[in-house]
Amino acid sequence: MAAGPYSEKVMEHFMNPRNVGEIENADGVGEVGNPACGDMMRLYVKVEAGKVSDAKFRTFGCGAAIASSSMLTEMIKGKTIDEARAITNTQVSDALGGLPEVKIHCSVMAEEAVKAALDDYSKKHPG
Amino acid sequence: MAHIFFDHISTTPVDPRVIEAMLPYFGEKYGNPASHIHDLGQTALRSLDAARGSVARMVGAQPGEIVFTSGATEANNLAIKGAAAGSKDRRHIIVSEVEHFSVLNALLPLRASGFETTVLHVDHDGRVDPDDVRKAIRPDTLLVSVMHANAEIGTIQPVSEIGRIARERGVLFHTDATASAGHIPVDVEAIGADLLTLSAHNFYGPKGIGAIYVRKGTRLESMLDGGFQEGGYRAGTENVPGIVGMAAAAEIAMAESVGWADRLAPLGRQLWDGLEASIPLLHFTGHPKERLPGHVSFWVEHAEGESLLLLLNMQGVMAASGSACSSNLRGHDEEDLVASTVLKAIGVPSDICTGSVTFSMGKDNTGADVAHVLSVLPAIVSRLREMSPTWLDYQKQQGG
Numbered sequence: 382m383a384a385g386p387y388s389e390k391v392m393e394h395f396m397n398p399r400n401v402g403e404i405e406n407a408d409g410v411g412e413v414g415n416p417a418c419g420d421m422m423r424l425y426v427k428v429e430a431g432k433v434s435d436a437k438f439r440t441f442g443c444g445a446a447i448a449s450s451s452m453l454t455e456m457i458k459g460k461t462i463d464e465a466r467a468i469t470n471t472q473v474s475d476a477l478g479g480l481p482e483v484k485i486h487c488s489v490m491a492e493e494a495v496k497a498a499l500d501d502y503s504k505k506h507p508g
Numbered sequence: 509m510a511h512i513f514f515d516h517i518s519t520t521p522v523d524p525r526v527i528e529a530m531l532p533y534f535g536e537k538y539g540n541p542a543s544h545i546h547d548l549g550q551t552a553l554r555s556l557d558a559a560r561g562s563v564a565r566m567v568g569a570q571p572g573e574i575v576f577t578s579g580a581t582e583a584n585n586l587a588i589k590g591a592a593a594g595s596k597d598r599r600h601i602i603v604s605e606v607e608h609f610s611v612l613n614a615l616l617p618l619r620a621s622g623f624e625t626t627v628l629h630v631d632h633d634g635r636v637d638p639d640d641v642r643k644a645i646r647p648d649t650l651l652v653s654v655m656h657a658n659a660e661i662g663t664i665q666p667v668s669e670i671g672r673i674a675r676e677r678g679v680l681f682h683t684d685a686t687a688s689a690g691h692i693p694v695d696v697e698a699i700g701a702d703l704l705t706l707s708a709h710n711f712y713g714p715k716g717i718g719a720i721y722v723r724k725g726t727r728l729e730s731m732l733d734g735g736f737q738e739g740g741y742r743a744g745t746e747n748v749p750g751i752v753g754m755a756a757a758a759e760i761a762m763a764e765s766v767g768w769a770d771r772l773a774p775l776g777r778q779l780w781d782g783l784e785a786s787i788p789l790l791h792f793t794g795h796p797k798e799r800l801p802g803h804v805s806f807w808v809e810h811a812e813g814e815s816l817l818l819l820l821n822m823q824g825v826m827a828a829s830g831s832a833c834s835s836n837l838r839g840h841d842e843e844d845l846v847a848s849t850v851l852k853a854i855g856v857p858s859d860i861c862t863g864s865v866t867f868s869m870g871k872d873n874t875g876a877d878v879a880h881v882l883s884v885l886p887a888i889v890s891r892l893r894e895m896s897p898t899w900l901d902y903q904k905q906q907g908g
């Protein structure tokens with residue numbers, strides 16, 4: 382497969398992104414952007430019994446941003462809120478087989494999106 | 509899978525006839541032109557002279573006015589810094605904001621040493637207004653440097669008018685013809701250039717070789733200390749195989765480039781019309797008419813440039829983008845990702861959702877290539893838009 386500048390794993394997620402879309406009546410929605418390149422990620426989560434039961438995303442951005450978004454949704458599904466919150470961008474990029482240095486911030490966007498979505502969840506579901 | 513190279517503005521394949529012309533100069537005719545008492549040196553020297561003649565003819569110059577360099581970057585550096593070093597008391601240089609980095613960055617050390625510079629704005633089509641050049645010229649202006657054609661947006665500058673103005677005011681005129689030479693007519697007299705940059709790999713010659721035209725009588729200081737090669741303008745043993753290759757490419761271009769342009773201009777038109785008809789929210793960049801043949805550049809809303817290129821590549825189409833995300837993948841941090849200065853100059857918003865693409869066709873592209881691109885690109889754009897939150901919002905706004 383023609384991979385260009387990315388690992389095969391990144392290209393695989395970029396070409397076949399998991400969980401693209403939106404969740405109607407999501408329990409939490411997080412939107413983060415990167416003013417440097419104008420990129421944006423919106424993450425929807427569904428929470429059941431204290432666990433992330435579903436996650437979907439829409440992303441405007443480069444190959445690394447789309448692959449990070451896709452990988453992230455896979456990683457948080459089934460995790461408790463605390464576990465999902467603890468996911469770091471390094472874990473996302475490691476799971477993708479690494480990203481070029483200049484593209485690390487695209488995985489940061491994914492990390493920030495989970496936090497934003499779970500913050501939104503906490504706000505909507507206090508206590 | 510398709511294999512369609514639509515990135516000729518970054519480089520071109522070396523014509524097989526060029527390769528054939530070069531080959532003997534590696535293992536057989538390997539003499540050094542500077543050591544020309546013996547036969548091998550004499551052969552090299554004669555080949556060098558003949559090559560200089562070919563490149564000179566390509567741009568309507570005299571052979572003695574061609575200086576071979578390692579490429580366009582060196583030629584641009586020599587034009588700017590060499591002219592500055594050769595100047596007694598003129599300390600002002602005028603350039604356009606869409607010049608190549610080898611022109612813009614060559615100004616940095618000059619500014620530090622007391623030169624003043626005026627960077628001219630371009631209009632929405634990427635063109636410099638010759639009147640702005642006229643207004644910017646001061647009594648102490650040394651040089652005006654405006655490129656012939658822009659690689660990224662294809663726009664051809666009104667260089668003849670700018671050259672005339674510079675001449676009237678006794679100011680040197682440099683033009684970077686990297687993107688244009690070998691594709692559209694380039695004539696130093698018609699342009700009124702005193703200095704003109706050429707790059708062989710942009711017209712089916714090899715990489716690592718270029719030239720600068722230096723009008724007879726122009727004061728230019730060499731930048732390398734060494735021997736007396738290239739009329740004293742460029743020290744170092746000449747890249748004879750490269751020079752022979754550049755000359756062969758120049759001969760081919762002189763004989764065939766009018767035919768290439770006649771074929772590529774309508775193909776470019778076809779691609780332009782096809783894109784316009786099939787992709788909503790697509791905006792062309794550069795001048796609609798005054799542009800390189802077979803060059804089509806645009807940006808689309810709600811689809812990012814790097815993602816577009818990756819998906820095009822998966823369909824066998826190789827193109828370029830000026831989007832920040834695709835700018836410098838070998839850099840060290842996100843500071844190395846910057847949207848193209850050319851796109852900023854023509855007012856393309858860099859902070860919203862833009863994906864810019866430059867398609868540049870070459871002599872071997874066909875109508876079938878255009879048809880293939882038109883058959884895959886709309887789906888690629890839709891696919892990325894479907895994934896984009898901004899597209900979703902846009903559609904909700906439209907009530908759809």
Ligand code: FES
Nearest residue numbers: 418442443487833
């Ligand atoms: S999203 Fe812009 S560089 Fe990754």
